[in-house]
Amino acid sequence: QSFFRNRHFINLEDFTKEEVETMLEVSFDLKKKFAMGEPTPYLVNKTMFLIFFEQSTRTRNSMEAGLAQLGGHAGYLDSSTMQVSHGESAKDTAIILSSFGHAIACRYCNWGYGNKYLTEMARWAKVPVMNLQCDLYHPFQALADLMTMKEKFGKLERLKVSIIWAYAESHKKPISVPVSQVLLFPRYGMDVVLAHPKGWELPDWVIAQAKANAEKYGGTVTVTDDEEYAYRNAHIVIPKNWGNWVTDQTGLTAAGAVKVVDEKLMAHKSWKCTEEKMALADKDVVYMHALPADRNNEVEDAVIDGPHSIVYDEAENRLHTAKAVMTLLMGGR
Numbered sequence: 202q203s204f205f206r207n208r209h210f211i212n213l214e215d216f217t218k219e220e221v222e223t224m225l226e227v228s229f230d231l232k233k234k235f236a237m238g239e240p241t242p243y244l245v246n247k248t249m250f251l252i253f254f255e256q257s258t259r260t261r262n263s264m265e266a267g268l269a270q271l272g273g274h275a276g277y278l279d280s281s282t283m284q285v286s287h288g289e290s291a292k293d294t295a296i297i298l299s300s301f302g303h304a305i306a307c308r309y310c311n312w313g314y315g316n317k318y319l320t321e322m323a324r325w326a327k328v329p330v331m332n333l334q335c336d337l338y339h340p341f342q343a344l345a346d347l348m349t350m351k352e353k354f355g356k357l358e359r360l361k362v363s364i365i366w367a368y369a370e371s372h373k374k375p376i377s378v379p380v381s382q383v384l385l386f387p388r389y390g391m392d393v394v395l396a397h398p399k400g401w402e403l404p405d406w407v408i409a410q411a412k413a414n415a416e417k418y419g420g421t422v423t424v425t426d427d428e429e430y431a432y433r434n435a436h437i438v439i440p441k442n443w444g445n446w447v448t449d450q451t452g453l454t455a456a457g458a459v460k461v462v463d464e465k466l467m468a469h470k471s472w473k474c475t476e477e478k479m480a481l482a483d484k485d486v487v488y489m490h491a492l493p494a495d496r497n498n499e500v501e502d503a504v505i506d507g508p509h510s511i512v513y514d515e516a517e518n519r520l521h522t523a524k525a526v527m528t529l530l531m532g533g534r
């Protein structure tokens with residue numbers, strides 16, 4: 202598995218289907234060992250730096266706990282306490298941190314900046330750079346989603362997975378989760394439905410790439426504004442982000458983020474996930490959500506706390522997939 206060593210993890214499209222499958226195999230193995238209390242000292246004495254421009258619960262802690270469980274150490278860096286907040290370049294930050302440790306990871310979701318910042322760091326870093334979510338991609342989330350689906354269904358081909366999501370390029374919000382999902386799932390032969398109201402389209406290049414992936418691997422991609430179609434007979438539904446929040450688009454730091462009601466999102470409150478809509482789906486449908494969920498606006502408690510919800514399994518798998526990616530890229534085995 203040395204072909205993973207020192208590679209960057211910015212976008213799952215940079216890895217072949219077989220490589221993603223290897224990541225899943227290692228994730229399942231690490232999950233089993235964690236459950237059995239078996240030590241996994243694959244990254245002893247390895248150090249990584251986690252730079253966060255925005256808040257996190259799952260991503261930060263899956264990386265920190267994960268690397269500790271592998272025998273290494275992760276240092277958390279709030280970008281507002283770093284010299285990047287005074288304008289230090291991605292190049293200088295990447296070169297310096299590379300000389301202190303064995304990997305750099307970064308979350309930077311600011312529209313138009315995040316992916317560029319990560320790509321620039323990757324250009325100069327001498328160690329793997331991992332994307333903890335940018336404006337365009339959230340590869341750790343999509344990998345954990347895929348693991349959770351495999352765990353629940355085994356065979357993924359011909360499963361109808363509906364991503365019911367409200368993002369538009371014009372809205373200048375991060376599109377990282379639906380983009381990563383709509384690109385990845387067709388590579389596993391799934392029938393992917395992307396449903397949103399008119400005017401909330403993902404960029405054309407995303408849909409074109411998703412359809413190309415579907416054609417290559419035997420999946421399908423359908424884009425619709427028909428919510429009922431998305432729910433009907435679905436095996437997996439992923440409705441997200443009708444919450445009434447939006448973060449500051451200009452600030453570099455979490456401290457600069459402001460919470461305001463987003464009128465454009467509120468106009469589509471009717472797209473909330475309800476028990477009534479879930480009843481249209483397959484009897485064994487699962488409800489997924491990357492979390493955090495807005496229980497007031499996105500989903501009824503009866504759904505997210507109900508028998509079809511697998512959100513906590515999905516969140517737990519963030520730990521195991523994070524450990525797998527760190528192990529493979531940082532040369533753990």
Ligand code: CP
Pocket residue numbers: 256257258259260261334342491492493
């Ligand atoms: N899903 C996810 O990335 O969660 P956090 O924002 O808590 O890291």
